Amino acid sequence: MREVRACLLLFATALASRTVLAQQQTSFLSETEDGRQIFLTNCAICHGPDGDSVYGVDLGRGKFKTASSDDDLIRILNVGVPGTSMPAFSKEFSQIEMRAVVAYLRYMKSTSSATFAPGDAIQGKVIFEGKGECLSCHRVRDRGSRVGPNLTEIGSLRRTVELRRSLLDPDAEVLPSSRFIRIVARDGVTIIGRLMNQDTLTVQLIDSKERLQSLKKANLKEYGFIDKSLMPSYRDKLNNQQLADVVSYLVTLKGIGAQ
Ligand code: HEC
Ligand code: HEC
Incomplete structure (x- = not known):
């Protein structure tokens, strides 16, 4: 009987400390x-x-x-x-x-920063699909790749300053939903991919070939986030006008139904 009670007490303590941990994590989200x-x-x-x-x-x-x-x-x-x-x-x-x-x-x-020079969304689309090669990593509606985040709705989700910053300085802020992880399996194989989901036993990611993989954590030697973005900076690849054009195009991307 005393053993059962001790066991229950241990269980209760474990629960309590988990709650404290959860609260600490919540307050982390600012x-x-x-x-x-x-x-x-x-x-x-x-x-x-x-x-x-x-x-x-x-x-x-x-x-x-x-x-x-x-x-x-x-x-x-x-x-x-x-x-x-x-x-x-x-x-x-x-x-x-x-x-x-x-x-x-x-x-x-x-x-917020000073108002940017207005861009031309139509020119921006041309750059996005051509010289910028954005579709090689991103998807807009039914076109492009799933390696990077889907941009179909990006114009409803991000501020203009944030879109500009994504292009100039991709490492500045990588959103939790776009974080990449590096995994080393027990057999030594390394996989890099975009984290989709994880629970206590498994981790799911989209690898660089756009395949969804679900891996058992027990089979992994190590896994962790990559802090650097896989998105290249366009600071030296696009001039100011081209940059403004691409941002104007991104602003028009408001979802599946929208034009
Ligand atoms: C080599 C792959 C690659 C290319 C090419 C690329 N991107 Fe990205 N992009 C990514 C990845 C990966 C992320 C997510 C990580 C991050 O936020 O930096 C990202 C993030 C973004 C974001 C932020 C998304 C968000 O949810 O806030 C925008 C906007 C964006 N890219 C636009 C572009 C545009 C426009 C181009 C072309 C001019 C482009 N990207 C080219 C890989 C790429
Ligand atoms: C259905 C559309 C709609 C939604 C949703 C909405 N607003 Fe508004 N909001 C308006 C309109 C229209 C005005 C201008 C009202 C006026 O003419 O005085 C306004 C005005 C305001 C003002 C200025 C008030 C003043 O007197 O200076 C603030 C602040 C504001 N909204 C904040 C918000 C916030 C924060 C949210 C979300 C929690 C929100 N609004 C959601 C339509 C909306």
């Missing part, structure tokens, strides 16, 4: 990142990923019609702007989520 997710899911549909799609409001640069403080923003998020399509979010979000959105708005403002 408030801004939570805010970004909420913004992309709930706000970008009207305001755009850059926050400048509603006339007279530029959320990415802190330009509002009436709001001037964080408290004003929270109040507007709670009640919306009556008489316009700006909805009230008091039922959707907790106060913590509201604060996360406001933190993200602040982050956008602090990372």
Whole structure:
């Protein structure tokens, strides 16, 4: 009996320490990142990923019609702007989520840069499919490769500054969903691929030949993330105008249905 109790106690302690670990991991995901997710899911549909799609409001640069403080923003998020399509979010979000959105708005403002020279999206498409060789790694709708992330919807998901940075400085920020891992199997074979998913027993990746592989962790000698991006920098390959053209083209990529 005492053994059973000791066992239960051990089990409970193990559970408790797992909960603490989970909480620590959650707090790692910063408030801004939570805010970004909420913004992309709930706000970008009207305001755009850059926050400048509603006339007279530029959320990415802190330009509002009436709001001037964080408290004003929270109040507007709670009640919306009556008489316009700006909805009230008091039922959707907790106060913590509201604060996360406001933190993200602040982050956008602090990372926005001067307006870029406008590009020509049609020229950008020509470069994307030709000289840029972007389709050799990326997919847009039913064309291209699965080695890199699918860009069909990238214009709804990323800010212009982020798209530019992806081209100039791919190592600056590699999103968790685009991370590459290097795996060495027990027999010494090395595989590099884009991480799709992992659980306690297996890891799934898309390898450089676009094959989905599922590997048992028990069969692996080592596996870990690669910090460097596999995406080449276009800093010296495209001039300023070409870069602006490609970014303008990426901005038009808003999903399967969109043109
Ligand atoms: C259905 C479309 C729609 C959605 C979704 C939407 N908004 Fe708005 N929002 C608007 C419109 C339209 C206005 C301009 C209202 C006006 O004319 O005063 C606006 C205005 C604003 C303003 C400026 C208010 C002021 O008085 O200065 C802020 C801030 C704002 N929205 C934040 C957000 C955030 C954050 C989200 C997501 C949580 C969001 N909006 C979702 C349509 C939308
Ligand atoms: C050799 C393969 C390769 C080529 C060629 C390539 N990319 Fe990439 N690209 C990647 C990989 C891998 C990632 C994901 C890792 C990262 O974010 O750096 C990526 C990421 C991106 C992202 C960010 C995606 C996101 O989810 O934020 C954009 C935008 C992008 N590429 C656009 C382009 C454009 C435009 C071209 C052509 C001018 C191009 N890429 C050429 C491999 C490539």
